[in-house]
Amino acid sequence: MTAPGDDGASRAPQPAGVVESAAELAFEGALRPASFAEFVGQQKVRSQLDLLLRAAALQQRAPDHILLAGPPGLGKTTLALIVAEETGHPIRLTSGPALQHAGDLASVLSSLVPGEILFIDEIHRTARTAEEMLYLAMEDFRIDIMVGKGAGATSVPLELAPFTVVGATTRAGLLPTPLRDRFGFTAHLEFYADDELEKVVARAAGLLGLDVERAAIREIAKRSRGTPRIANRLLRRVRDVALVHDTPADLAAVQHALHVYDVDELGLDRLDRAVLEALIARFEGGPVGIRTLAVTVGEEAETVEAVVEPFLVRTGLIARTQRGRIATPAAYAHLGYARPGAATGGNVPLDGV
Numbered sequence: 001m002t003a004p005g006d007d008g009a010s011r012a013p014q015p016a017g018v019v020e021s022a023a024e025l026a027f028e029g030a031l032r033p034a035s036f037a038e039f040v041g042q043q044k045v046r047s048q049l050d051l052l053l054r055a056a057a058l059q060q061r062a063p064d065h066i067l068l069a070g071p072p073g074l075g076k077t078t079l080a081l082i083v084a085e086e087t088g089h090p091i092r093l094t095s096g097p098a099l100q101h102a103g104d105l106a107s108v109l110s111s112l113v114p115g116e117i118l119f120i121d122e123i124h125r126t127a128r129t130a131e132e133m134l135y136l137a138m139e140d141f142r143i144d145i146m147v148g149k150g151a152g153a154t155s156v157p158l159e160l161a162p163f164t165v166v167g168a169t170t171r172a173g174l175l176p177t178p179l180r181d182r183f184g185f186t187a188h189l190e191f192y193a194d195d196e197l198e199k200v201v202a203r204a205a206g207l208l209g210l211d212v213e214r215a216a217i218r219e220i221a222k223r224s225r226g227t228p229r230i231a232n233r234l235l236r237r238v239r240d241v242a243l244v245h246d247t248p249a250d251l252a253a254v255q256h257a258l259h260v261y262d263v264d265e266l267g268l269d270r271l272d273r274a275v276l277e278a279l280i281a282r283f284e285g286g287p288v289g290i291r292t293l294a295v296t297v298g299e300e301a302e303t304v305e306a307v308v309e310p311f312l313v314r315t316g317l318i319a320r321t322q323r324g325r326i327a328t329p330a331a332y333a334h335l336g337y338a339r340p341g342a343a344t345g346g347n348v349p350l351d352g353v
């Protein structure tokens, strides 16, 4: 497995407080499910992928190109690695930001072996010139290399080994239609249900040899924004608490870790709450555009759109309208604000939040 340009900086935007240290990445790697059977949840996507791979194997051809869409930490990279494992072919890892010139992509494509899986993380951030080369490569397993410069330049076709692109994106909507059309299958990964996350945490605790109380597992699952990556990291923080305070990994240890890392009872972190707070206190509940919201909380618009918004929409705290994002009554209640038009009038915190 090789990872050209996989420099960590090119990964998907992460929730606030998620520090991508080498230790965290190694920890993640150790917990990655290696087969569909070990992969928890996403039942529909798993069975769709399984069918696609089996059909390709029976026809002895490279599987169709696969696009995996969804917020960070839901298992896109893990699924790409499982696809490689199931097909028995090697996988090459790269990312959109690492493909800034057609030459970057040409050198990757020309060295692929037959059947190889090419995983392109954050594929929507691929540069336009590389993207155009990718269209042809995905369609015809061929690229045109330009030789020479100016009037004397000629294009020389280069045949490629059949391969499968597995693209991952947190922003499927940003993918140009010609690129999207070249994927035979698009999977939309959903946030995980609490009972699925309980399985993720229990599995991780088992792999780490940690004895974690049942109630503690349940609480970690509930507070993890529907995201396995966050669940595993929270488990690690609980392990830290248990270690430092020489206590069992129980409910009290979870509550301690959640308090230290500023995660509230719905699993919202500091950035989630800052966005809600801005929406209600600064913009009277909206509607307001995502860019304005992002500037107000001092965050990249991409992070707010790819990381914060999907979860707040899923929890019913904000709604998307044609004119922008609005805070729902549940958001007012969660932050302790009176709704406009309610007896107090205006957006006044009920309890000084």
Ligand SMILES: Nc1ncnc2c1ncn2[C@@H]1O[C@H](COP(=O)(O)OP(=O)(O)OP(=O)(O)O)[C@@H](O)[C@H]1O
Pocket: 011, 012, 013, 027, 028, 029, 031, 032, 033, 038, 039, 040, 041, 042, 071, 072, 073, 074, 075, 076, 077, 078, 079, 121, 168, 170, 200, 228, 229, 232
């Ligand atoms: N379905 C799952 N079952 C068990 N563990 C999972 C599952 N999905 C993800 N994980 C765990 O969460 C971690 C993060 O998953 P992964 O890196 O695949 O997410 P991703 O969607 O590719 O994120 P990004 O968009 O940030 O690249 C993995 O290391 C793995 O341990």
